[in-house]
Amino acid sequence: MGFLATTGAFALVYVAARLAAFFYRLLSPVRLDIKKIGEWALVTGSTDGIGRAYAIELAKRGLNIILISRTKEKLEQVAKEIQNTNSTVQVKTVAVDFTKDSSIYTTIREQIRGLDIGILINNVGMSYEYPEFFDKVENGAKLVNDMIRCNVDSVAYLTQMILPDMLKNRRGLIVNVSSVSGLRPVPLLALYSGSKGFVDLFSR
DSSP states (O other), X not given: OOHHHHHHHHHHHHHHHHHHHHHHHHHSOOOOOGGGTOSEEEEESTXXXXXXXXXXXXXXXXXXXXXXXXXXXXXXXXXXXXXHHOTTSOEEEEEOOTTSOTTHHHHHHHHHTTOOEEXXXXXXXXXXXXXXXXXXXXXXXXXXXXXXXXXXXXXXXXXXXXXXXXXXXXXXXXXXXXXXXXXXXXXXXXXXXXXXXXXXXXXX
């Protein structure tokens, strides 16, 4: 094998090795020590689905959890489940309905005062009972009010509430749960799609 061929072969092997190492680092899961971010995680919409899963997983990793949702009984059930999973963590529950007026944020602020919140999961949300033309939605005015308060206001208010301390402490993580419906218009789900579009753009 000539000199150029040998050099070329070594160069190809080198480049292939560098590419393999790059993609390994890119695709390998990073095990972040999230307890360094803060002692508490706040999760909205935390009694079912994605929110509940976030709360349980964060508790497994040693964070104290603030559960915020509408139904007190469900909150107590999830809190018990978390403490059965990890008895060393603390769990606080705050029962509020995110479709109500902004006074609920005074309640939340009072309940979390003085806590070192390192992670905020804005997960709470609602949609239509079934797809429908916007002008045909039953109780349309109430739906507009409720969905904007729940899907839009909750994200903005809680971020505004929690972010200043994160910036002051130079640490923190905010996860805003959106939907593929926010990436493009969805027929018969105009308001839901628009509300999730807000979450997507607000998060950028």
